Amino acid sequence: MTEALHPSVSAKDYASDQEVRWCPGCGDYAILKQVQTVLAELGVPRENVVFISGIGCSSRFPYYMGTYGLHGIHGRAPAIAYGLKITRPELHVWIVTGDGDGLSIGGNHLIHMLRRNMDVTILLFNNEVYGLTKGQISPTSRPGQRTPSTPWGSFEHPFNPVALAFGAGATFVARTMDRDLAHMRSVLKRAAQHRGAAFVEIYQNCPVFNDGAFFAYTEKESKPDNALFLEHGQPLVFGQNRDRGFVLEGTALRLASFSDGLPANLWIHDETDRTKAALLVQLLGTPDDGLPRPFGVLYADHTRPTYEELLAERRQHLVQHHGGGDLSALLRGKNWWTIGS
Amino acid sequence: MERHRIVIPDVVIVFAGDSGEGMQLAGVQFAHTSALRGNDIATFPNYPAEIRAPQGTLAGVSSFQLRFGSFEVLTPGDQCDVLVAMNAAALKTHLHLLKRGGILIVNEAGFDRRNLRLAGYPEAENPLTNGSLSDYQLIKLNISQLVGAALADTGLSVREKERMKNMFVLGLLAWLFGRPLETLEELVTAKFRARNPEIAAANSRLLHAGYNFGETSELFASRYEIPQAELAPGVYRSISGNEALVLGFVVAAHKAGLKLFYAGYPITPASEVLHQMSNLLSYDVYPFQAEDEIAAISAAIGAAFGGHLGVTATSGPGFSLMSETLGLAVMLELPLVVCDIQRAGPSTGMPTKPEQADLLQALYGRHGEAPIPVLAAATPADCFQTAYEATRLALHWMTPVIVLSDAFLANGSDLWRIPSVESLPPITPPFATEEHKSNGVFHPYQRDTRGVRPWAIPGTPGFEHRIGGLEKEDITGNVSYDPLNHERMVQLRAAKIEQIAAELPPQTVTLGEPEGELAVVGWGSTYGSIYSAVQECRAQGLPVSHIHLRYLNPLPRNLGQLLRGFRRILVPELNSGHLTQLLRARYLVDAKAYEKVQGIPLTVSELVEVIQERIHHD
Numbered sequence: 001m002t003e004a005l006h007p008s009v010s011a012k013d014y015a016s017d018q019e020v021r022w023c024p025g026c027g028d029y030a031i032l033k034q035v036q037t038v039l040a041e042l043g044v045p046r047e048n049v050v051f052i053s054g055i056g057c058s059s060r061f062p063y064y065m066g067t068y069g070l071h072g073i074h075g076r077a078p079a080i081a082y083g084l085k086i087t088r089p090e091l092h093v094w095i096v097t098g099d100g101d102g103l104s105i106g107g108n109h110l111i112h113m114l115r116r117n118m119d120v121t122i123l124l125f126n127n128e129v130y131g132l133t134k135g136q137i138s139p140t141s142r143p144g145q146r147t148p149s150t151p152w153g154s155f156e157h158p159f160n161p162v163a164l165a166f167g168a169g170a171t172f173v174a175r176t177m178d179r180d181l182a183h184m185r186s187v188l189k190r191a192a193q194h195r196g197a198a199f200v201e202i203y204q205n206c207p208v209f210n211d212g213a214f215f216a217y218t219e220k221e222s223k224p225d226n227a228l229f230l231e232h233g234q235p236l237v238f239g240q241n242r243d244r245g246f247v248l249e250g251t252a253l254r255l256a257s258f259s260d261g262l263p264a265n266l267w268i269h270d271e272t273d274r275t276k277a278a279l280l281v282q283l284l285g286t287p288d289d290g291l292p293r294p295f296g297v298l299y300a301d302h303t304r305p306t307y308e309e310l311l312a313e314r315r316q317h318l319v320q321h322h323g324g325g326d327l328s329a330l331l332r333g334k335n336w337w338t339i340g341s
Numbered sequence: 342m343e344r345h346r347i348v349i350p351d352v353v354i355v356f357a358g359d360s361g362e363g364m365q366l367a368g369v370q371f372a373h374t375s376a377l378r379g380n381d382i383a384t385f386p387n388y389p390a391e392i393r394a395p396q397g398t399l400a401g402v403s404s405f406q407l408r409f410g411s412f413e414v415l416t417p418g419d420q421c422d423v424l425v426a427m428n429a430a431a432l433k434t435h436l437h438l439l440k441r442g443g444i445l446i447v448n449e450a451g452f453d454r455r456n457l458r459l460a461g462y463p464e465a466e467n468p469l470t471n472g473s474l475s476d477y478q479l480i481k482l483n484i485s486q487l488v489g490a491a492l493a494d495t496g497l498s499v500r501e502k503e504r505m506k507n508m509f510v511l512g513l514l515a516w517l518f519g520r521p522l523e524t525l526e527e528l529v530t531a532k533f534r535a536r537n538p539e540i541a542a543a544n545s546r547l548l549h550a551g552y553n554f555g556e557t558s559e560l561f562a563s564r565y566e567i568p569q570a571e572l573a574p575g576v577y578r579s580i581s582g583n584e585a586l587v588l589g590f591v592v593a594a595h596k597a598g599l600k601l602f603y604a605g606y607p608i609t610p611a612s613e614v615l616h617q618m619s620n621l622l623s624y625d626v627y628p629f630q631a632e633d634e635i636a637a638i639s640a641a642i643g644a645a646f647g648g649h650l651g652v653t654a655t656s657g658p659g660f661s662l663m664s665e666t667l668g669l670a671v672m673l674e675l676p677l678v679v680c681d682i683q684r685a686g687p688s689t690g691m692p693t694k695p696e697q698a699d700l701l702q703a704l705y706g707r708h709g710e711a712p713i714p715v716l717a718a719a720t721p722a723d724c725f726q727t728a729y730e731a732t733r734l735a736l737h738w739m740t741p742v743i744v745l746s747d748a749f750l751a752n753g754s755d756l757w758r759i760p761s762v763e764s765l766p767p768i769t770p771p772f773a774t775e776e777h778k779s780n781g782v783f784h785p786y787q788r789d790t791r792g793v794r795p796w797a798i799p800g801t802p803g804f805e806h807r808i809g810g811l812e813k814e815d816i817t818g819n820v821s822y823d824p825l826n827h828e829r830m831v832q833l834r835a836a837k838i839e840q841i842a843a844e845l846p847p848q849t850v851t852l853g854e855p856e857g858e859l860a861v862v863g864w865g866s867t868y869g870s871i872y873s874a875v876q877e878c879r880a881q882g883l884p885v886s887h888i889h890l891r892y893l894n895p896l897p898r899n900l901g902q903l904l905r906g907f908r909r910i911l912v913p914e915l916n917s918g919h920l921t922q923l924l925r926a927r928y929l930v931d932a933k934a935y936e937k938v939q940g941i942p943l944t945v946s947e948l949v950e951v952i953q954e955r956i957h958h959d
């Protein structure tokens with residue numbers, strides 16, 4: 001981020017004049033507001049920001065931003081971003097996708113975007129359901145979920161988006177929730193600043209088709225016992241009384257309870273540690289198993305170069321060694337000859 | 342011995358052998374040499390879909406057809422004058438191409454019991470000895486042995502020597518057809534010199550051995566001379582269709598002052614475009630191997646949104662995958678070019694063989710009302726012009742454009758007179774300016790008088806806007822579900838594409854009178870065959886004209902009138918009558934198809950017959 005800070009900009013400057021049309025109470029509103037706030041805080045000039053989305057309730061997002069935007073087709077937002085990022089690496093490109101858009105029809109592009117590590121920020125609005133098409137299961141829906149396409153209760157095993165992203169080679173993996181504005185803002189800001197493909201799973205409540213899916217993690221009463229907030233360099237501690245945490249035993253996470261003070265061997269979160277991250281992304285506790293679910297930046301690799309950087313390097317190398325493109329030489333090729341004068 | 346030299350206008354040679362025997366390489370180098378020698382050329386490589394089909398089998402035969410002449414060579418020829426068959430399978434699969442009395446050069450070593458059995462000859466039957474080839478000038482050589490002897494004092498393995506048999510044959514043919522050995526030697530050794538000087542030296546030794554063998558053996562009674570063709574002054578090279586496409590796009594992007602973003606997913610016969618683009622990093626080309634064709638075309642749209650030229654090329658199966666995204670491109674009205682290098686389908690079909698059966702898909706294969714300009718290339722070299730023109734249209738009219746080529750053009754090559762970049766028409770995209778704002782607000786769908794919307798590029802302050810696949814309100818581009826607005830937008834998009842025809846030159850007759858008895862109407866790679874056939878029939882005094890279409894959508898504005906000037910219309914196509922249907926529906930003319938769906942090109946002789954029949958017996 002090299003632009004000068006625009007000190008006077010506010011979240012409103014990043015809004016478009018279009019009426020926002022999500023259902024009342026939809027979690028998407030909060031996300032929209034926080035994204036606009038983060039952009040204002042970072043002071044990125046509006047004209048340098050592009051939002052690209054697929055199809056779904058969540059994918060309507062670009063219409064509400066006062067930046068450049070492209071509402072694409074179902075699942076293809078990362079693919080559209082390829083061409084934009086490769087030819088215009090200086091732009092701030094955000095990809096907004098849903099659990100169906102990004103993990104079902106567009107799963108292929110999502111994993112390849114992460115593997116390639118282009119410098120984009122990916123927001124996956126996870127409501128564990130297909131909102132726009134009226135409530136069918138999505139790849140993140142839980143076993144037992146009853147929907148119009150699973151009237152008998154789903155028996156499919158769901159994706160864990162952060163584990164999928166990590167497995168695909170993402171250099172930044174985070175999880176946050178629509179109902180914790182401060183947390184969401186801090187995670188979004190980190191994601192926006194990450195150099196490379198940043199993947200953020202946002203738990204998003206769909207009050208119409210899957211109300212309360214994440215309440216265990218987002219509501220005041222249950223949140224402390226079920227949500228584990230990660231902070232780089234800090235121990236993994238959670239619980240109403242902050243009396244539970246994790247220790248690393250061999251290659252396994254073990255839950256530890258303590259009453260007086262933090263034990264010395266508690267796991268300290270190191271977001272740059274790949275081995276630890278591999279365990280963390282797998283930690284998908286539920287109220288039933290007594291384990292928490294981690295929120296925050298699970299993994300961040302600050303070292304891997306981006307696709308754009310590597311491409312620029314190759315190009316520079318070639319130009320240095322073979323010179324810039326000589327068009328007439330290219331047209332003539334290796335074997336050419338002249339007839340007449 | 343100084344041999345008698347016979348002057349002939351042209352010659353067709355087919356090199357056929359096992360796919361590992363270097364037939365393609367031999368053909369390409371011989372073609373190059375002939376072009377450099379001043380002949381016009383046309384080539385047609387024909388190779389199996391399998392990378393390494395079992396050795397000696399019919400499925401494993403790879404061949405390269407080459408024609409060079411002292412006049413304008415439009416097709417690689419229906420039949421050949423010389424057939425080189427490196428083994429029994431090559432003979433079996435290609436003998437039908439050889440003219441009666443033609444020269445048949447066979448490698449005896451490729452006709453042992455095993456080879457004969459693999460080629461499916463009956464037990465104890467050897468075509469080389471049973472008299473069945475008495476209609477041809479049969480030249481039996483044990484090429485393996487000759488090569489072994491020529492390279493006896495080298496440290497090369499038998500396997501390596503076997504792979505160089507093609508060089509001996511090249512040398513021999515160079516002698517037979519008076520090709521300069523030095524040129525051939527230069528081309529061949531340049532390929533290996535840096536990597537493996539020993540192989541380069543052996544190759545060059547074999548070229549000489551083959552040449553000298555021709556000179557000293559008494560096998561050939563005469564040599565042949567093909568005089569130079571009379572060509573317009575200029576700089577020439579030989580070029581394949583895929584190479585020409587690449588250059589067309591590179592030059593067009595350069596003329597427009599844009600980066601060329603190329604995305605592709607490997608598929609025969611389009612992969613070569615991706616390979617070539619990938620070699621052009623230093624030319625402001627941004628090549629990208631996508632994870633599938635949907636990603637490839639989507640990425641091209643992304644580049645277009647960013648203000649650059651997005652291009653992708655594929656073949657039928659990939660083109661089908663792109664359909665949904667083409668719809669998006671229509672809605673967005675962004676410039677982009679999609680090439681479908683057609684092959685025999687449906688599905689995987691015959692992936693290395695030409696066909697023209699994607700025409701209706703290109704024209705109509707989308708959901709909703711989604712008109713897209715469609716252009717077809719007529720010859721390998723014409724792929725340059727087609728790519729350039731497609732880009733020009735895409736950028737001038739803010740629309741996706743489809744280019745149709747096929748396996749015949751993609752791999753085949755012909756002579757290309759290199760145009761000067763300055764002489765090509767300018768390309769000026771309609772970038773948004775302050776004038777496109779009303780009361781300070783930019784409206785992305787405010788069209789100009791031609792119906793074209795302005796192109797506003799991210800990074801430009803004051804032009805921030807959102808576009809997408811949802812129907813948009815006329816002018817503002819905001820999402821709109823208004824019924825009348827939708828109908829209006831459908832009409833505006835269609836009118837814009839139709840309007841292109843007004844700018845294009847009227848359709849002319851490619852050969853013959855602009856009215857009369859019979860018009861043979863074609864499009865795409867059948868150009869050479871149709872032209873040659875019409876030429877031949879006209880020489881016989883038949884009243885026939887050739888009309889060849891580059892623009893398939895929008896069709897040339899005068900086409901209906903032109904067609905109605907003929908009593909009969911014959912439409913030869915490598916499909917089941919796609920263009921025929923279109924012409925009938927569009928102009929209510931009695932167009933009749935000549936359909937061929939065999940994965941092989943039209944021959945001139947079959948067309949001559951069809952034309953004669955239509956004129957005499959209809």
Ligand SMILES: Cc1ncc(C[n+]2csc(CCOP(=O)(O)OP(=O)(O)O)c2C)c(N)n1
Binds near residue numbers: 057074130
């Ligand atoms: C090719 C295609 N198939 C199906 C659809 C229909 N469709 C639109 S959105 C959607 C699912 C969206 O779910 P999700 O990504 O979870 O987004 P949400 O609405 O929940 O935010 C589907 C199936 C479509 N638009 N395009």
Ligand code: SF4
Binds near residue numbers: 022058132
């Ligand atoms: S259906 Fe659900 S996700 Fe979609 S807008 Fe309504 S509440 Fe939000």
Ligand SMILES: [Mg+2]
Binds near residue numbers: 056
């Ligand atoms: Mg969803």
